[in-house]
Amino acid sequence: MEHFQLKNILNIKYMKKYSDNIQYGTAGFRTKANALEYILYRMGLLAVLRSKVKNAAIGLMITASHNIGSDNGVKLIDPAGEMLEASWEQIATNLVNVEDANLVSTIEHIIKEENINMSVDAIVITGRDTRESSPTLLNAAVTGIEVLYGIVQDFGIVTTPQLHYLVVCTNTKNNYGNPTLHGYYIKLSEAFKHVRQKQINNGQYVAELLLDAANGVGGIAAKEFQKYLGTTLAINIYNDGNGELNYMCGADYVKVQQVPPVNFSLKSNFRCVSIDGDADRIVYFYTDEDNKFHLLDGDKIATLIAEYLKELLKESHLSFQLGLVQTAYANGSSTDYILNVLQIPAICVSTGIKHLHNKALDFDIGIYFEANGHGTVLFKETVVKTIKEAVINPKRSTNEKEAASKLLNIINMINQTVGDALSDMLLVETILHAKGWDIMEWEKMYEDLPNKQLKVKVNNKSIITTANAGRQCITPEGLQDEIDKIVSQYKKGRSFVRPSGTEDIIRIYAECENLCDLNKLIIDVALLVY
Numbered sequence: 001m002e003h004f005q006l007k008n009i010l011n012i013k014y015m016k017k018y019s020d021n022i023q024y025g026t027a028g029f030r031t032k033a034n035a036l037e038y039i040l041y042r043m044g045l046l047a048v049l050r051s052k053v054k055n056a057a058i059g060l061m062i063t064a065s066h067n068i069g070s071d072n073g074v075k076l077i078d079p080a081g082e083m084l085e086a087s088w089e090q091i092a093t094n095l096v097n098v099e100d101a102n103l104v105s106t107i108e109h110i111i112k113e114e115n116i117n118m119s120v121d122a123i124v125i126t127g128r129d130t131r132e133s134s135p136t137l138l139n140a141a142v143t144g145i146e147v148l149y150g151i152v153q154d155f156g157i158v159t160t161p162q163l164h165y166l167v168v169c170t171n172t173k174n175n176y177g178n179p180t181l182h183g184y185y186i187k188l189s190e191a192f193k194h195v196r197q198k199q200i201n202n203g204q205y206v207a208e209l210l211l212d213a214a215n216g217v218g219g220i221a222a223k224e225f226q227k228y229l230g231t232t233l234a235i236n237i238y239n240d241g242n243g244e245l246n247y248m249c250g251a252d253y254v255k256v257q258q259v260p261p262v263n264f265s266l267k268s269n270f271r272c273v274s275i276d277g278d279a280d281r282i283v284y285f286y287t288d289e290d291n292k293f294h295l296l297d298g299d300k301i302a303t304l305i306a307e308y309l310k311e312l313l314k315e316s317h318l319s320f321q322l323g324l325v326q327t328a329y330a331n332g333s334s335t336d337y338i339l340n341v342l343q344i345p346a347i348c349v350s351t352g353i354k355h356l357h358n359k360a361l362d363f364d365i366g367i368y369f370e371a372n373g374h375g376t377v378l379f380k381e382t383v384v385k386t387i388k389e390a391v392i393n394p395k396r397s398t399n400e401k402e403a404a405s406k407l408l409n410i411i412n413m414i415n416q417t418v419g420d421a422l423s424d425m426l427l428v429e430t431i432l433h434a435k436g437w438d439i440m441e442w443e444k445m446y447e448d449l450p451n452k453q454l455k456v457k458v459n460n461k462s463i464i465t466t467a468n469a470g471r472q473c474i475t476p477e478g479l480q481d482e483i484d485k486i487v488s489q490y491k492k493g494r495s496f497v498r499p500s501g502t503e504d505i506i507r508i509y510a511e512c513e514n515l516c517d518l519n520k521l522i523i524d525v526a527l528l529v530y
């Protein structure tokens, strides 16, 4: 019977088109949209197997995040909202690369190896961003899911973090929130409004911002949020979907180019926010009266959150172990500030959210952020329980209870499943409001070291391998010594090269104390890999 069903898997519409090997990388499969149909079909099959093996709902998100509109991609989301387990990334890569003639036997092999009980029901929660190619790709995935009798719960156009949220809520039977988009908006916005109460502005803080939505799905979500938030926060949305997706706009563009987005009505010294094409990254920025651009990236957001959580813990007399997880891209000044001023452990891990998320789980309260603006905060269940008790404990002072109640609302406005640009925005807005700060005041926490990124196209990016969280080259032999030699000539100099996990390129990062030295530093390092 099983065998009979599996024979139906070969679908003439979704035959393998390309012979090149494609890898399930940091962000799933990502490539030109027109090469993805059979991949989506096969990922639909795999999602069913994954759901059966975990006996839980699995997420399937169709997006290529900050990449150009003609790209697309797919990633699977595991039951607790985390990225697909590493061993299954390998299974996914194998499955997608086998020839059609071996598709059935490969599926049989996975079922056998993973000991999958095919009679278990499978649920796959699907979502997609606003790309033109996404509906066709969704059809391919749904066909794959249904041929193995999986149940599809499609949520249409959603942000990546919304899909993560929906998976977790479905699997935790509403414990985390209602598994609907309404449930998502209401949970986050109610917590936000509760902390702010009736006082909308405070000190230098004004409850209005300008948002660059990258012409992606975040524009839709931000408009929806606005309805729930009412007058508590005015979000003026630019690049709301009418222009080209991620083209000279969005968090990645603003962060890497260190310039404001296009089609944006700048007001000097005014708080601006940029999110990426699937709304899982966020950076803040502003231009001053001399039109100078100022960026407040993921590191600045992480330190702001860490400092505020530390304050609230102190006020509530609750003691938990706080930790902050970063990658090699974190600005050296931010790491110094976290270690020396905040006196919180700062851990560096490899690029890619799964690494940050896993490490953050080690702490009672684990904050993680990539400099590119992807991050969130994870609270252990026991921590949430203790805070809930503190809010109602009659032995505690009013001050302590108030601080504990603020913490609880903050927990509710954070999407703990993954970095969520709009949830992070609500959190930053809450903290700035509490402190009565405008964006300039926030920026003063520490001064970023001048920094720059370059990418170099190479024939084979895998000749470069790294260790020590991407900070040290292992191969080609001798390259690291050469980098060290160059870097040692610069005050507060730091530079590393690593192969991208999402594109066929080598990335180069450099920072140093003097802006005028930066170009020479990064070009000298780049010349080593040409």
Ligand code: 16G
Pocket: 026, 027, 065, 351, 352, 353, 354, 370, 372, 374, 499, 500, 501, 502, 503, 507
């Ligand atoms: C993906 C990752 C992001 C990482 C980036 C690095 C997730 C959800 N996203 O976008 O965290 O910073 O890849 O790309 O893990 P790179 O390897 O091309 O530098």
Ligand code: ZN
Pocket: 065, 066, 160, 276, 277, 278, 279, 280, 281
């Ligand atoms: Zn993204």
